Amino acid sequence: MISSMTGYGSASRQVSLGAGVVADLQVECRAVNSRFLDLGFRLPDECRAAEPALREITTQSLSRGKVEFRAAWRINQSNHSSATGAFHSDSHALGAISKERLDALYTLQERAQDIFPKARELSIGEILRWPGIVAEPRGEEEGWLAATVEAGRAALDALMKSRQAEGKALVTVLTNITSKMNQVIANIEPKVPEYVAQYQEKLTERLSESLAAQELGKGIGSELMERIRQEVVLYAVRIDVAEEFARLKTHLNTVQTALTGKGPVGKRLDFLMQELNREANTLSSKSVSEECTQAALELKLLIEQMREQVQNLE
Template identity: 80%
Template structure:
């Protein structure tokens, strides 16, 4: 199924920190447009070991887009109950660091007698005072990879859903382009006939003073030459044929599976080239307007194609 390059997915897992305490780990996977696959990771230190596995996983599943994995964790709200049953569940005080901090405070107060003493909250936040349970590295890596895999799957589901909607939009645009071609293409021979009639009238007036026999032969030959040159100049049958071929290729790509963004990028260039040629060979106001409408629709196609993988 065709996918867009934008999407979002998230998943969570729990990690045991020891002593009955668990951490809630949340992994998010976001994707936006990019010509190539660009992977980024914002992981806490505990989850860094999972980055190679996440990178390989994303590279196997995605081909384009700027994709970023983010992870964050916090102690589960039920950890308070575990702390009551086990006083060391949420951490233990480091006696040596606590004594050192007390000594530093005494020295600081001796130098600054008016300074306020440290509060309990300040002491607990001091680096190294509380030895918090962090769990095992293997547990963090396993949980991060599992959550990352689930988040990536959710991301791909969202990208496919958006891709399906984009296919509908693109198909509607190509249908409008076919309608325009279907209206203009049959009228081109009529433009040639109208020109032939006008040319015959003008040349007849210009050669009216000549002898009938000589003038008639020259008139018909001149008309024939001018009509041939004009028909060659405005011959856009080849452009119409290529335009319809490119539209068929677009529909075929949209009906397929897998990445199609780069293929459609190329087809947009080809469609634009044919529309420009139709405009330059325009032989009527209606034909000029049709070429402008085709260019507008092609630009709409190009904008939407940028979102496809």
């Protein structure tokens, strides 16, 4: 299925920190447009060991897009409340205060105040934030690694589903634009012979007027011959638009085939946009009528709209 390059997914897992304490880990996976696959990671220290595994599963699943993994965790409050009784008896539980570290800090403060009598005492907040005062269990590295990889894989799956849904919507948009372009071609192509005939009539009139302006018996001068040659060459170039219409229709058929296929199509469609734009420019330069010029401009506008959407496809 065709996918876009933008999407979002998230998943959560729980990590045991010991002493009945559980952390809720949340992993998010975001993707935006990029010419190639560009991976980024914003992980806390506890989750950094999972980066190689996340990188591997992402490269196996995606080929384009700027993809970023973010992770954050917090203590599960329900487990916190249920384990409150254990905090007072277990020196490693979250929220347990280290009596030894507290005594050492108190002694340190007294010594500092002996030297600096005017120094203020530490506040409760400053004491609790002092390293080692409050126990903060971090759990085992293996637990963090497994939880981060599992949550990251689930977030990536959600991201891919999001990209596929957006890709489906983009295919509908591109198909509609393709239909409009085919309609423009169908409207203007049958009229081209009439425009060419009108242009030929004007050219004939101009040549007749030029010839009539010459005096009888003096023949056609070199200057007039050069003008006739230039007009004929220009006329020959302008009437040959059948090839441009044929190539436009061929490219549009190729676009439609790509949109109904599977797998990455972004780069291929981007190339086809260049080819379509080239043919539209040529059609505009060979225009023999105002209506033909307007049709070429409308095609270029639709191609540009399609190009903007194609940039979102993988």
